[in-house]
Amino acid sequence: MRILLTGSEGQLGTCLKERLPVEWELLACDSQTLNIIEAQNVLKIVKIFAPDLVINTAAYTRVDAAETEIKQAFAVNATGTLNLAIAARTIGARLIHISTEQVFDGRQRVPLNENMAPNPLNVYGQSKLAGELLALNAHTYTTIVRTSWVYSEHRHNFVKIMLKKGLETQNIRVVDDQIGCPTYAGDLAQIIIQLAKMKQYQRGLLHFAGNQQMSWAMFAQQIFALAAQQDKRYRKVKVEPICSADYQSAAKRPEYGVLDSSTINKLVEERVVYTPLAEVISRLLA
Numbered sequence: 001m002r003i004l005l006t007g008s009e010g011q012l013g014t015c016l017k018e019r020l021p022v023e024w025e026l027l028a029c030d031s032q033t034l035n036i037i038e039a040q041n042v043l044k045i046v047k048i049f050a051p052d053l054v055i056n057t058a059a060y061t062r063v064d065a066a067e068t069e070i071k072q073a074f075a076v077n078a079t080g081t082l083n084l085a086i087a088a089r090t091i092g093a094r095l096i097h098i099s100t101e102q103v104f105d106g107r108q109r110v111p112l113n114e115n116m117a118p119n120p121l122n123v124y125g126q127s128k129l130a131g132e133l134l135a136l137n138a139h140t141y142t143t144i145v146r147t148s149w150v151y152s153e154h155r156h157n158f159v160k161i162m163l164k165k166g167l168e169t170q171n172i173r174v175v176d177d178q179i180g181c182p183t184y185a186g187d188l189a190q191i192i193i194q195l196a197k198m199k200q201y202q203r204g205l206l207h208f209a210g211n212q213q214m215s216w217a218m219f220a221q222q223i224f225a226l227a228a229q230q231d232k233r234y235r236k237v238k239v240e241p242i243c244s245a246d247y248q249s250a251a252k253r254p255e256y257g258v259l260d261s262s263t264i265n266k267l268v269e270e271r272v273v274y275t276p277l278a279e280v281i282s283r284l285l286a
């Protein structure tokens with residue numbers, strides 16, 4: 001199988017590169033080699049490499065900055081996604097595109113399934129929803145995988161931020177009234193590979209997130225409890241749970257973003273074995 005991967009230096013892109021079967025032919029493109037905003041270049045590269053499957057992990061992911069960089073967020077997350085869908089359609093390749101729980105407004109208090117209506121609260125969510133709709137309209141063979149609270153050993157994420165902060169300060173204020181499911185990028189990569197292997201093509205929306213729901217403050221507490229087992233400097237860190245109203249951020253975020261992953265888990269042949277947070281923390285502190 002020939003795979004064209006975008007955003008290859010991001011969290012998910014890196015995890016996919018590490019896990020894709022070695023016998024698959026991979027063209028891994030970072031933002032320099034393939035800027036997905038550039039429609040003509042996207043089409044050119046897709047035509048030359050002629051992949052069976054395009055996996056789009058490239059995205060504008062700075063949720064707060066998106067509130068002011070609206071044009072840039074939409075250029076990448078909406079137009080960039082459309083460019084890839086059109087290019088994939090032109091050569092008859094499938095597209096797997098990644099989206100977010102932030103397309104929802106968080107007013108529902110039951111796990112969010114694929115049939116629930118989106119209603120994004122912030123520019124990032126709006127731009128990601130636009131990307132979903134554009135890709136689904138442009139190309140029949142499009143699968144959208146929505147996920148949430150992604151962390152990994154790579155790039156910028158909540159786990160790495162907490163581990164760094166924990167060495168700088170002992171009292172850390174963390175929001176306690178937003179609930180979601182932290183998702184290890186390696187687990188998400190595994191489920192994407194399983195989707196890629198499926199003979200029966202799955203069009204439309206799918207949800208996949210980690211299997212534990214919690215608040216950001218609870219997540220931080222878990223991170224420090226596990227880190228303290230390996231490095232005693234983390235024993236002194238205290239997490240102070242606060243309300244979103246007491247934490248200044250440009251973008252409004254959904255209070256509830258728990259994704260129901262049951263459809264995708266029933267669909268794939270091998271159930272995903274969720275990687276324990278302890279394993280990731282141990283690798284980060286090694």
Ligand SMILES: NC(=O)c1ccc[n+]([C@@H]2O[C@H](COP(=O)([O-])OP(=O)(O)OC[C@H]3O[C@@H](n4cnc5c(N)ncnc54)[C@H](OP(=O)(O)O)[C@@H]3O)[C@@H](O)[C@H]2O)c1
Pocket residue numbers: 006007008009010011012013030031032034035036037056057058059060061076080098099100101128146147148149150151155156
């Ligand atoms: N991170 C989360 O918590 C989270 C939650 C839910 C959903 N998601 C979705 O999951 C997917 C993967 O996220 P991630 O955490 O792996 O993101 P990430 O680490 O921020 O990586 C995104 C990648 O996209 C690249 N990129 C940005 N603009 C681009 C452009 N115009 N053309 C090509 N590449 C471009 C970035 O490259 P540069 O750094 O060089 O710009 C970066 O390598 C995204 O679709 C994201 O929306 C993420």
